[in-house]
Amino acid sequence: MPTATDPTDSGDADATDSADPDASDSLDGDPTDRAGAAASARYLLKLSRPRFWLYLAGPIVVGVAFGAANVAELFALENVLLFGYFLLPANLFLYGVNDVFDRDVDEENPKKGGREVRYGGDRLVPAVVVASLALGAGTFAIMPPAAWPYLAGFFLLGAGYSAPPLRFKTTPLLDSLSNGLYVLPGAAAYALVAGTAPPLAALAGAWLWAMGMHTFSAIPDIEPDRAAGIRTTATALGESRTLVYCAACWLAAAGAFAAVDPRIGAVLLAYPALVAVVRLAGVAVDRAYWWFPAINTAVGAVLTMGALTRIVPPEAVLP
Numbered sequence: 536m537p538t539a540t541d542p543t544d545s546g547d548a549d550a551t552d553s554a555d556p557d558a559s560d561s562l563d564g565d566p567t568d569r570a571g572a573a574a575s576a577r578y579l580l581k582l583s584r585p586r587f588w589l590y591l592a593g594p595i596v597v598g599v600a601f602g603a604a605n606v607a608e609l610f611a612l613e614n615v616l617l618f619g620y621f622l623l624p625a626n627l628f629l630y631g632v633n634d635v636f637d638r639d640v641d642e643e644n645p646k647k648g649g650r651e652v653r654y655g656g657d658r659l660v661p662a663v664v665v666a667s668l669a670l671g672a673g674t675f676a677i678m679p680p681a682a683w684p685y686l687a688g689f690f691l692l693g694a695g696y697s698a699p700p701l702r703f704k705t706t707p708l709l710d711s712l713s714n715g716l717y718v719l720p721g722a723a724a725y726a727l728v729a730g731t732a733p734p735l736a737a738l739a740g741a742w743l744w745a746m747g748m749h750t751f752s753a754i755p756d757i758e759p760d761r762a763a764g765i766r767t768t769a770t771a772l773g774e775s776r777t778l779v780y781c782a783a784c785w786l787a788a789a790g791a792f793a794a795v796d797p798r799i800g801a802v803l804l805a806y807p808a809l810v811a812v813v814r815l816a817g818v819a820v821d822r823a824y825w826w827f828p829a830i831n832t833a834v835g836a837v838l839t840m841g842a843l844t845r846i847v848p849p850e851a852v853l854p
Contacts, residue, residue, distance in 0.1 A: 575659060582634060582660065583626040586828050591629070592622040593835045594721025594741070600842035601737075602728035609846070613677045613727055620674055621720045625689075628667035631660050633697040678727050685723035692716035707771040711784075714749035715742035740791030740803070747784030747806060748827065750777055755821035774820065782810040802837055805830070 595618045603609045674686060692713050695701035703713040718741035725733040732738075753760075753769035754777055760770050769777045785806035793800025809830070813823050 595724040598721035598724030602725040624667040631664035682723040682726035685719040689719040736794040743788035747781040751781045782807040
């Protein structure tokens with residue numbers, strides 16, 4: 536998913552930056568030791584990439600907003616539980632798998648010394664991954680059969696992206712294609728509320744958007760990945776052609792969404808426009824990379840508010 540980055544290699548630089556990036560060295564201490572427990576909690580929080588939590592949980596909100604037919608359906612307990620799972624436990628699963636199987640590769644990645652944690656081989660992370668996966672299996676119990684393929688797809692791609700024998704992240708194009716996993720929680724949420732699959736054009740547009748996001752966020756990792764012998768879409772294309780690839784994905788996404796609603800397609804044009812800004816203004820990609828959590832949140836909010844006007848027309852609440 537997701538280098539989400541490569542979305543599955545992204546990190547958080549906010550409240551958890553004070554955590555020791557090599558805190559994993561001390562995670563196997565006495566669980567009754569308060570200092571050790573606090574260090575473990577900080578480490579896991581940073582591993583989960585808090586700045587990117589909404590990359591998985593945000594599509595839940597969008598999917599519910601578009602799938603609901605009335606206000607009551609918006610706040611059903613199942614929706615809240617699904618959002619809660621994809622806010623934190625699903626991120627621990629996704630990024631935990633990524634960090635465990637990238638342990639050797641991350642030795643060459645400078646991000647792991649600051650914005651991200653570097654996995655040191657402790658037993659806590661695999662245990663948390665297994666626990667998160669087990670909790671995820673419980674989501675099937677609260678979801679209708681129409682949502683099951685999307686949930687299964689998320690877990691299969693989430694593991695297969697980083698874990699052998701598939702390890703999609705080391706194969707150009709497949710690394711990009713597999714990151715459609717980020718939109719599957721939203722498709723599952725739509726199916727939960729609406730009882731049917733989301734429109735195929737919307738799913739295609741969202742998948743293309745995720746492909747562009749993944750490959751854009753892999754650009755800062757080009758040199759570390761090449762040094763580690765890792766092949767990705769970004770390492771194969773180089774920075775300039777990767778930016779063209781991202782713009783093409785986002786233009787195609789806008790076109791697919793326009794088939795559902797031209798207004799959605801217009802909103803998605805913000806992404807290829809940002810590529811143009813990065814190129815024309817000479818903005819470093821590793822700087823622009825950190826803009827996207829805010830950009831994605833803003834775009835998601837616009838789409839969600841637009842969807843909610845179907846349920847509560849503005850004139851019904853405006854004076």
